Amino acid sequence: MKLISTINALQNTKHLILFLAVLFSTIVHGNGIPKNNWPVKCPDHTHYEDLFYDFCDTCGCGSSGGSMGYGTGLNNNFFGLRYIGQEYRSRDGIFADSPWIQENFNTLQAWGNFALTKKTLLNIIVPYQFHNRSFPDNTSQEINGLGDISILGFYNVLPVTPDSIISITPEHYIQIGGGIKMPTGKYDKANNTGSVNPSFQVGNGSWDYIFAMNYGFTYRNWGISTLLNYNLKTKNPKGYQFGNQLNYGVNAFKTYYVSNSLALTPQLGLAGESYGTNKEFDMKVANSKGSVFLGKISLEATYNQYSLGLIGMLPMDQNLNNNKVELKNRVSVYLNMNL
Amino acid sequence: MKTFIYSLLALSTFLIFSCSSDDTDNSEELTGSGEVSLTFDNGFNGNDLVLGTANGANTNGESITVTRFNYIVSNFRLVNKDGVEYTFPKDQGYFIINQEEESDEVALPEIPAGEYTTLKFGVGVDQEKYLQGAEGQGDFLTLAEENNMMWSWQAGYKFLNFEGTFTSETVTESTDFKVHMGSHGSSLDNYKEVSLSLPMNVRVGDGVDSNIHLKIDASKILVGATTSIKLTEKSVIMVDEVKSPQIAVNTSQMFAVDHIHNGGGH
Numbered sequence: 001m002k003l004i005s006t007i008n009a010l011q012n013t014k015h016l017i018l019f020l021a022v023l024f025s026t027i028v029h030g031n032g033i034p035k036n037n038w039p040v041k042c043p044d045h046t047h048y049e050d051l052f053y054d055f056c057d058t059c060g061c062g063s064s065g066g067s068m069g070y071g072t073g074l075n076n077n078f079f080g081l082r083y084i085g086q087e088y089r090s091r092d093g094i095f096a097d098s099p100w101i102q103e104n105f106n107t108l109q110a111w112g113n114f115a116l117t118k119k120t121l122l123n124i125i126v127p128y129q130f131h132n133r134s135f136p137d138n139t140s141q142e143i144n145g146l147g148d149i150s151i152l153g154f155y156n157v158l159p160v161t162p163d164s165i166i167s168i169t170p171e172h173y174i175q176i177g178g179g180i181k182m183p184t185g186k187y188d189k190a191n192n193t194g195s196v197n198p199s200f201q202v203g204n205g206s207w208d209y210i211f212a213m214n215y216g217f218t219y220r221n222w223g224i225s226t227l228l229n230y231n232l233k234t235k236n237p238k239g240y241q242f243g244n245q246l247n248y249g250v251n252a253f254k255t256y257y258v259s260n261s262l263a264l265t266p267q268l269g270l271a272g273e274s275y276g277t278n279k280e281f282d283m284k285v286a287n288s289k290g291s292v293f294l295g296k297i298s299l300e301a302t303y304n305q306y307s308l309g310l311i312g313m314l315p316m317d318q319n320l321n322n323n324k325v326e327l328k329n330r331v332s333v334y335l336n337m338n339l
Numbered sequence: 340m341k342t343f344i345y346s347l348l349a350l351s352t353f354l355i356f357s358c359s360s361d362d363t364d365n366s367e368e369l370t371g372s373g374e375v376s377l378t379f380d381n382g383f384n385g386n387d388l389v390l391g392t393a394n395g396a397n398t399n400g401e402s403i404t405v406t407r408f409n410y411i412v413s414n415f416r417l418v419n420k421d422g423v424e425y426t427f428p429k430d431q432g433y434f435i436i437n438q439e440e441e442s443d444e445v446a447l448p449e450i451p452a453g454e455y456t457t458l459k460f461g462v463g464v465d466q467e468k469y470l471q472g473a474e475g476q477g478d479f480l481t482l483a484e485e486n487n488m489m490w491s492w493q494a495g496y497k498f499l500n501f502e503g504t505f506t507s508e509t510v511t512e513s514t515d516f517k518v519h520m521g522s523h524g525s526s527l528d529n530y531k532e533v534s535l536s537l538p539m540n541v542r543v544g545d546g547v548d549s550n551i552h553l554k555i556d557a558s559k560i561l562v563g564a565t566t567s568i569k570l571t572e573k574s575v576i577m578v579d580e581v582k583s584p585q586i587a588v589n590t591s592q593m594f595a596v597d598h599i600h601n602g603g604g605h
Binding site for chain 1: 380538539
């Protein structure tokens with residue numbers, strides 16, 4: 001709980017700015033990612049050190065949140081830490097009975113939504129990635145480092161009712177925004193040699209453009225939030241271009257006010273992600289597109305200005321990389337300070 | 340609040356300009372030459388081919404356990420996107436894929452820089468090479484002997500050595516089978532050519548070594564596109580004027596390109 005006491009100490013905005021600036025610049029300049037030289041063993045493949053093997057981009061959602069969205073859907077003005085854990089498995093080989101590689105994608109994000117004016121807000125996500133995978137021959141590999149930072153601006157088309165006020169009539173909100181995802185994470189071709197999952201990366205290496213929209217309404221203590229965003233991806237310096245990505249989600253929630261300072265908000269939701277075909281040197285990569293549809297359950301506890309959230313997601317339907325990659329589950333935990 | 344906004348804007352500007360990529364080795368220009376390697380990944384009807392492990396019954400109702408699967412591939416050619424064909428030097432152009440020895444790799448060094456769209460090669464040893472006589476074979480003769488790919492010099496090379504056991508509806512006891520296919524001197528020519536268009540261009544050049552990953556379906560040797568051969572009728576197929584050419588055609592149909600690994604610049 002060191003974090004909370006640290007945050008408590010930041011009692012005015014000036015300190016907060018300083019803290020954010022230090023935090024972000026520390027992460028950005030702490031870019032001394034150890035180069036991973038772990039030998040990739042792969043019995044069914046012969047791999048060359050510099051070859052890369054590429055399929056769907058899941059690191060895209062690991063770094064930005066994907067269908068988890070750029071915010072909590074509950075608050076417009078916060079900053080905090082979010083952890084996203086994703087479990088995948090991918091085929092180690094080209095055959096129907098090829099063994100599986102177990103993959104764990106872990107992302108720790110410093111994230112925040114900051115109201116700039118009444119109508120505009122800024123969203124920043126700074127991810128730190130630490131992934132690992134284990135091969136059928138019991139060898140394993142780990143990579144870690146700063147991920148791809150994204151910065152988005154949103155415009156409030158319709159006003160937002162702060163979630164602590166219970167409205168009598170349904171209050172609608174619409175936010176439209178856009179931004180960039182920067183190639184701050186390292187894209188290392190060699191990491192792609194052992195797996196059919198190209199997203200075993202801390203970053204995808206390209207400048208990407210994001211278009212996002214949030215819509216929702218609250219009525220008394222009920223609410224619906226929806227999100228839609230599209231990631232337009234460009235070719236990275238290694239000549240590789242991940243397919244564009246569409247994320248969407250819808251959530252229903254109800255807030256229970258336990259006391260003056262404590263509120264609980266359980267949510268149920270559905271989310272989807274759709275990935276376009278990847279390209280290598282402008283040529284289409286076979287078996288690289290895919291989609292996944294997920295069910296989501298979450299709980300957010302708000303105590304004074306702090307929010308603690310837990311999210312679990314399970315795939316209901318998926319076809320990633322011609323079924324050579326499978327998402328098993330996603331979990332997320334966040335701790336935010338509402339501003 | 341204004342200070343806060345300006346600080347954030349300054350911060351984001353700083354982030355944008357401080358994080359530009361330093362990876363500049365985007366070698367889209369291909370010059371010189373590089374290596375194209377070929378991986379012959381042996382499978383059986385979509386599954387991995389594991390020696391000594393029974394495979395599911397084929398359409399002839401025969402369940403086959405493969406214990407040996409060796410074949411000769413030769414005369415590699417690559418056609419570039421302008422339609423120009425490059426032929427790998429013939430005197431270095433004969434290779435044996437051997438599942439027991441796990442030799443599944445063919446390396447073709449010094450391929451002229453370019454993007455290639457089609458891979459062509461032969462299965463077996465062509466008459467031109469064979470007629471060069473025993474001395475004209477160089478080291479390949481020894482290599483073929485070591486890999487059980489020779490009958491005798493007069494009888495010639497075995498292009499395919501496919502052995503194991505099988506069971507069927509009528510053959511309930513596990514029974515040995517042997518399929519040895521070759522050209523039988525110069526009287527019967529079973530050398531076949533294969534042409535595979537690549538799912539993605541293979542790029543090669545200085546510092547750009549690439550790989551073509553082939554998926555082999557050994558089940559096609561017996562169950563081809565047009566001819567189906569029953570081991571129940573004949574379990575040892577060697578010098579057979581009818582079945583041996585059918586095996587040769589079927590064998591030439593077992594190759595497919597699964598994917599390309601394009602190498603990058605250094």
